[in-house]
Amino acid sequence: MARQRVMVVGGGLAGLSAAMKLAELGIDVDVMSLTPVKRSHSVCAQGGINSCSDQTRQAGDSEWKHFDDTVYGGDFLQHQPPVKEMAYWAPKIINLMDRLGVTFNRTTEGFIDRRRFGGTLYKRTAFAGATTGQQLLYALDEQVRRWEVAGKVRKYEHWDFLGPVLDNHGVCRGCVGQDLVSMEIRAFPADAVLIASGGCGLLYGRSTNSVMCTGSAVSRCFQAGAKYANGEFIQVHPTAVPGADKLRLMSESARGEGGRVWVPRTPQDPRNPRDIPESERYYFLEERYPQYGNLVPRDIATREIFDICINEGLSVEKGRQCVYLDLTHIPRQELDRKLGGILEIYEKFQGVDPRVTPMKIFPAVHYSMGGLWVDYDRTADGGLRSASPTNMVTNLPGLYALGECNYQYHGANRLGANSLLSCIFDGLFAAPGLEVWLSSRATAAAEAPASLFESEVRRQQACQQELIRRPAGGENPYLLHQTLGEVMTKAATVVRRNPQLRDALREVEELAARAKRCALADTGQWTNQNLVFTRALLDMFPLAQTILRGALARDECRGAHYKPEFAMPHLTGETTAQRRAEADAWCTRFDENNRRWLKSTVAVWQPREESVQLSYEDVDTSLIPPRPRLYGLVGAALIEEVWNQRVTAQLARVP
Amino acid sequence: MAENHREGEAAKTFDVRILRQAGPGQASYWERHRVSYEPDMNVISVLQKIAAHPRTADGQDVTPVAWDCNCLEEVCGSCTMVINGRVRQACSALVDRLLEQHPDEIELRPASTFPVVRDLVVDRGRLFQALKKVTAWVAVDGYYDRGEGPPQSQEEQEQLYPLSHCMSCGCCLEACPQYARVELTRGVDESPEEFVQRQAETYDRLFLGPHAISQVILFNSHPTGRHMSSLRLDALIAEGGIQLCGNAQNCVAVCPKDIPLTTSIARAGRAATVHALRKWFDV
Numbered sequence: 001m002a003r004q005r006v007m008v009v010g011g012g013l014a015g016l017s018a019a020m021k022l023a024e025l026g027i028d029v030d031v032m033s034l035t036p037v038k039r040s041h042s043v044c045a046q047g048g049i050n051s052c053s054d055q056t057r058q059a060g061d062s063e064w065k066h067f068d069d070t071v072y073g074g075d076f077l078q079h080q081p082p083v084k085e086m087a088y089w090a091p092k093i094i095n096l097m098d099r100l101g102v103t104f105n106r107t108t109e110g111f112i113d114r115r116r117f118g119g120t121l122y123k124r125t126a127f128a129g130a131t132t133g134q135q136l137l138y139a140l141d142e143q144v145r146r147w148e149v150a151g152k153v154r155k156y157e158h159w160d161f162l163g164p165v166l167d168n169h170g171v172c173r174g175c176v177g178q179d180l181v182s183m184e185i186r187a188f189p190a191d192a193v194l195i196a197s198g199g200c201g202l203l204y205g206r207s208t209n210s211v212m213c214t215g216s217a218v219s220r221c222f223q224a225g226a227k228y229a230n231g232e233f234i235q236v237h238p239t240a241v242p243g244a245d246k247l248r249l250m251s252e253s254a255r256g257e258g259g260r261v262w263v264p265r266t267p268q269d270p271r272n273p274r275d276i277p278e279s280e281r282y283y284f285l286e287e288r289y290p291q292y293g294n295l296v297p298r299d300i301a302t303r304e305i306f307d308i309c310i311n312e313g314l315s316v317e318k319g320r321q322c323v324y325l326d327l328t329h330i331p332r333q334e335l336d337r338k339l340g341g342i343l344e345i346y347e348k349f350q351g352v353d354p355r356v357t358p359m360k361i362f363p364a365v366h367y368s369m370g371g372l373w374v375d376y377d378r379t380a381d382g383g384l385r386s387a388s389p390t391n392m393v394t395n396l397p398g399l400y401a402l403g404e405c406n407y408q409y410h411g412a413n414r415l416g417a418n419s420l421l422s423c424i425f426d427g428l429f430a431a432p433g434l435e436v437w438l439s440s441r442a443t444a445a446a447e448a449p450a451s452l453f454e455s456e457v458r459r460q461q462a463c464q465q466e467l468i469r470r471p472a473g474g475e476n477p478y479l480l481h482q483t484l485g486e487v488m489t490k491a492a493t494v495v496r497r498n499p500q501l502r503d504a505l506r507e508v509e510e511l512a513a514r515a516k517r518c519a520l521a522d523t524g525q526w527t528n529q530n531l532v533f534t535r536a537l538l539d540m541f542p543l544a545q546t547i548l549r550g551a552l553a554r555d556e557c558r559g560a561h562y563k564p565e566f567a568m569p570h571l572t573g574e575t576t577a578q579r580r581a582e583a584d585a586w587c588t589r590f591d592e593n594n595r596r597w598l599k600s601t602v603a604v605w606q607p608r609e610e611s612v613q614l615s616y617e618d619v620d621t622s623l624i625p626p627r628p629r630l631y632g633l634v635g636a637a638l639i640e641e642v643w644n645q646r647v648t649a650q651l652a653r654v655p
Numbered sequence: 656m657a658e659n660h661r662e663g664e665a666a667k668t669f670d671v672r673i674l675r676q677a678g679p680g681q682a683s684y685w686e687r688h689r690v691s692y693e694p695d696m697n698v699i700s701v702l703q704k705i706a707a708h709p710r711t712a713d714g715q716d717v718t719p720v721a722w723d724c725n726c727l728e729e730v731c732g733s734c735t736m737v738i739n740g741r742v743r744q745a746c747s748a749l750v751d752r753l754l755e756q757h758p759d760e761i762e763l764r765p766a767s768t769f770p771v772v773r774d775l776v777v778d779r780g781r782l783f784q785a786l787k788k789v790t791a792w793v794a795v796d797g798y799y800d801r802g803e804g805p806p807q808s809q810e811e812q813e814q815l816y817p818l819s820h821c822m823s824c825g826c827c828l829e830a831c832p833q834y835a836r837v838e839l840t841r842g843v844d845e846s847p848e849e850f851v852q853r854q855a856e857t858y859d860r861l862f863l864g865p866h867a868i869s870q871v872i873l874f875n876s877h878p879t880g881r882h883m884s885s886l887r888l889d890a891l892i893a894e895g896g897i898q899l900c901g902n903a904q905n906c907v908a909v910c911p912k913d914i915p916l917t918t919s920i921a922r923a924g925r926a927a928t929v930h931a932l933r934k935w936f937d938v
């Protein structure tokens with residue numbers, strides 16, 4: 001057999017960890033990326049990466065608790081075996097990254113230091129200042145460069161993935177890409193293609209994501225028949241700094257290191273924030289969530305900030321929504337050591353020193369929990385079978401999804417500092433399974449009939465020609481993108497309502513139709529960014545529709561998906577008996593709702609109708625039974641008590 | 656712009672002058688665009704506006720200007736260009752500040768030390784090749800679980816951390832008088848692979864640049880990275896090595912990540928001298 005190769009699309013943490021591990025296993029790897037891999041979006045990650053550690057263990061932590069926090073934080077919407085496996089790998093992953101030279105912050109004695117992140121009570125998060133993603137990415141970039149020198153890895157940087165090549169059994173045999181400099185389109189035979197192309201924040205116009213996060217690679221797989229799951233779960237990060245081109249993240253680590261969120265009790269109090277006395281400040285997260293305080297999970301913090309500004313009118317500024325994120329009580333030296341990177345960003349882009357003046361922040365679209373649907377191979381004890389080619393494979397054999405574009409780990413809401421973990425875990429864990437997949441193949445992709453690849457290249461060339469030949473004066477792709485972003489941000493972020501979602505769907509369909517009439521301002525064949533952008537825009541619509549349809553269909557509240565119409569009530573009864581009856585009804589409703597909605601949304605693209613078809617898949621919750629997520633609900637203690645009684649009673653009935 | 660602002664005219668605008676070039680080997684030319692002012696703009700949002708309406712100040716329709724960017728928060732190193740005569744990142748170049756320095760007009764040029772691909776996009780492949788030459792990685796045994804890495808004091812971490820921030824933007828190379836531009840073109844009977852090979856060999860003979868010298872210090876200071884010190888020092892004293900640095904210190908002045916390049920260069924210089932002497936006596 002000719003030599004086999006694996007194509008990795010994307011050189012963020014997920015793609016690079018896969019590439020280096022595959023190379024170690026002796027497999028030849030190609031890495032394709034829009035940007036030089038060292039410039040991938042992972043470089044933006046600030047706060048850190050989670051695992052339990054020897055120290056948290058002594059405070060009662062364990063891998064199991066990390067697993068539990070992750071599924072609880074995600075409102076139980078994830079299949080539990082992959083999450084469990086990831087949590088058990090986490091300490092090993094941090095050790096590996098440490099060995100690769102990541103400059104994690106240290107304790108006085110020289111151990112890796114940890115900070116606390118949202119949705120947990122333990123200090124699990126390892127960090128390298130406030131530039132953890134950059135440091136992790138560089139370590140992997142360096143290792144992949146090492147394999148490049150050794151001849152195991154070839155990089156195709158400044159290349160755009162145009163789509164998978166499927167044979168007539170629907171098996172992925174490679175892909176087609178375009179050189180962004182020469183605009184050459186060519187096929188890459190590959191015995192497996194791994195999509196590690198990150199998130200899709202650009203669907204929302206401005207977000208905390210980098211400009212390459214268009215979701216284009218994922219959408220092209222989706223349109224080729226790959227399933228997409230849980231699209232409606234989009235994380236809106238509570239704390240970002242609004243900007244004209246980007247909403248720049250202020251990492252959760254700012255709160256992890258003691259940052260406090262507040263607004264003046266007097267609406268739009270004109271005083272300098274530092275002159276406002278404690279008694280006239282409303283630390284609303286601390287007051288409403290005494291246990292977690294400023295570190296409630298993201299979906300909750302986001303909704304509260306939204307609520308304070310929109311419903312209570314307590315925004316710090318008049319014409320603009322924002323609240324204070326205050327670090328000014330923390331010593332400057334400590335701030336510089338632990339948060340230097342993000343404070344510099346604030347200072348550089350806002351011209352204000354956040355060590356002296358509280359920052360002004362507002363929520364922004366940040367992360368997609370949804371992504372390509374993938375399978376997994378469960379062991380009897382509820383983990384993942386190692387070296388199984390079933391892990392992380394999409395419904396198209398040979399096509400895999402890793403990193404942010406894999407839907408598997410974060411359910412309805414991702415906990416901070418769990419994404420970097422899931423990305424690296426994916427790459428390391430998938431590689432041995434791919435080795436087995438390759439050895440099971442009878443022929444190498446390089447030996448597949450040339451016509452298979454040629455016809456796909458011709459199809460792509462024809463698509464491009466069609467774009468280039470459109471008459472001038474048509475729709476403007478940049479303006480359509482802006483409108484798409486506005487529609488999505490209005491309808492499918494923090495608070496969702498069915499009439500708005502229905503309108504948004506109609507508007508997105510109209511925009512998609514208009515985008516078919518986009519004209520290019522550049523019809524040349526050299527570094528044509530206009531063409532690349534327009535093509536990415538066209539591919540945004542199928543994903544935008546998937547998000548909106550999923551959100552419209554899901555009549556409940558779960559994690560980041562919040563529809564006030566279906567919110568679970570607080571307990572309001574006056575007497576204990578009344579409240580107990582309410583709690584009982586609450587639990588019944590919770591149970592019924594789970595039976596209806598504790599399911600992954602699975603979307604399939606229907607090319608002829610150009611629309612999305614949804615179905616629902618049961619979630620494997622066999623390890624940790626779902627329980628109500630009660631952060632901050634009035635009557636939480638009572639509901640918990642009633643719920644626990646029910647669970648005990650149920651267990652007693654099981655023989 | 657400032658004038659307009661004071662007079663309170665309806666449409667506040669400013670001009671952007673861009674040095675354009677359609678492709679390698681083609682002549683470059685200046686083009687002027689007029690952009691309507693908005694608060695909180697940076698050079699990337701200016702370029703986005705121009706992309707959406709590619710029309711010059713005198714009303715001619717043109718092809719959109721090409722440029723590189725990704726993170727928009729000065730961590731990815733993509734958007735290096737020469738703005739009002741100074742090499743820097745476009746995403747952190749705030750329009751208000753630029754207009755304060757130089758009212759009415761912003762000037763954008765591609766970095767001149769790298770070959771132009773198109774307009775403001777340059778080919779920085781040489782910068783990454785230098786990272787290969789100096790073995791800029793920790794040569795671990797492999798990626799299986801082997802427990803924790805070597806412990807490190809806070810002091811060591813605080814020394815390594817700034818050095819590991821180099822985002823390969825190339826600002827330092829644009830500023831360095833010793834880093835001269837080379838532009839190779841693919842021969843007619845040369846395959847892409849042969850061309851890449853020839854590029855790498857050519858780059859390896861030329862000055863490797865302050866960013867790579869600083870990476871030598873980073874990895875030679877790391878408890879495990881240190882094991883390959885002498886290989887890295889070999890690269891420093893080879894052709895294109897540290898001896899070419901004239902100590903002009905231009906590099907450190909422009910580094911957007913404030914990497915202590917001259918400190919690294921001084922340390923590397925001493926280490927290289929010792930290394931060369933030792934080699935001398937060994938043979």
Ligand SMILES: Cc1cc2nc3c(=O)[nH]c(=O)nc-3n(C[C@H](O)[C@H](O)[C@H](O)COP(=O)(O)OP(=O)(O)OC[C@H]3O[C@@H](n4cnc5c(N)ncnc54)[C@H](O)[C@@H]3O)c2cc1C
Pocket residue numbers: 009010011012013014015032033034035037040041042043044045046047048049132133159160161162196197198199208209210212213214215216217249251366367402403404405416417418419420421423
């Ligand atoms: C500002 C910010 C801060 C964050 N902080 C944290 C944190 O502290 N902790 C945490 O756990 N998570 C954090 N996250 C989330 C985390 O950074 C991302 O989820 C993660 O980095 C994604 O990595 P990835 O490998 O999946 O993809 P990315 O790093 O996004 O890389 C995608 C790759 O795919 C390539 N690509 C995309 N499309 C194509 C195409 N069509 N053709 C070819 N190549 C393509 C790109 O060039 C790139 O190389 C943060 C996210 C943001 C936005």
Ligand code: SF4
Pocket residue numbers: 830831832833834864865899900901902903904905906907917920
């Ligand atoms: S100090 Fe050396 S590397 Fe830096 S600019 Fe001067 S010559 Fe170049």
Ligand code: SF4
Pocket residue numbers: 820821822823824825826827828865866869909910911912913914916
């Ligand atoms: S040393 Fe500084 S200027 Fe030079 S490439 Fe690195 S970050 Fe850029």
Ligand code: FES
Pocket residue numbers: 723724725726727728729730731732733734735744745746747
């Ligand atoms: S866009 Fe990343 S540094 Fe400017």
